[in-house]
Amino acid sequence: MPGQLLARGVSRHLLSHGFATVHELVPAPGLRVDVMGLGPKGEIWIVECKSGRADYAADRKWQGYLEWADRFFWAVDAEFPTELLPEGTGLIIADAYDAEILRLGPEAPLPGVRRKAMLQKFARHAALRLQGLRDPAATGLMGPG
Numbered sequence: 001m002p003g004q005l006l007a008r009g010v011s012r013h014l015l016s017h018g019f020a021t022v023h024e025l026v027p028a029p030g031l032r033v034d035v036m037g038l039g040p041k042g043e044i045w046i047v048e049c050k051s052g053r054a055d056y057a058a059d060r061k062w063q064g065y066l067e068w069a070d071r072f073f074w075a076v077d078a079e080f081p082t083e084l085l086p087e088g089t090g091l092i093i094a095d096a097y098d099a100e101i102l103r104l105g106p107e108a109p110l111p112g113v114r115r116k117a118m119l120q121k122f123a124r125h126a127a128l129r130l131q132g133l134r135d136p137a138a139t140g141l142m143g144p145g
Contacts, residue, residue: 003051011023019038027065027118045069045073046065047092048062048075049094089103
């Protein structure tokens with residue numbers, strides 16, 4: 001639950017910068033990002049929300065996310081020991097209501113083919129979430145992938 005609250009604050013903040021967001025998107029098998037943002041110029045950002053030291057220490061997959069976004073960020077609360085976070089990654093301080101970008105991670109533009117795939121995954125993920133809200137009973141009707 002604390003990570004979901006951070007994700008909400010991050011999503012609100014990114015919306016103020018023109019980004020649409022989705023939560024828990026799977027860019028590749030075995031990976032699930034907390035927040036993926038799609039910017040007004042088509043930029044793709046991934047934000048991993050960490051609720052504390054133990055949550056961060058347990059994350060063994062974060063480097064696998066780097067190849068799926070133009071920028072990568074950690075989102076943590078104001079009490080998190082930010083010195084644990086790797087240099088060369090973005091940093092967002094968040095709570096359940098808003099966030100602030102303290103450090104932009106380096107930009108690593110996605111190759112065109114990967115960008116197209118991620119845009120399609122983002123659109124499909126968002127559409128299925130919306131359909132699930134409109135018609136919760138329909139989620140059991142979905143066919144293969």
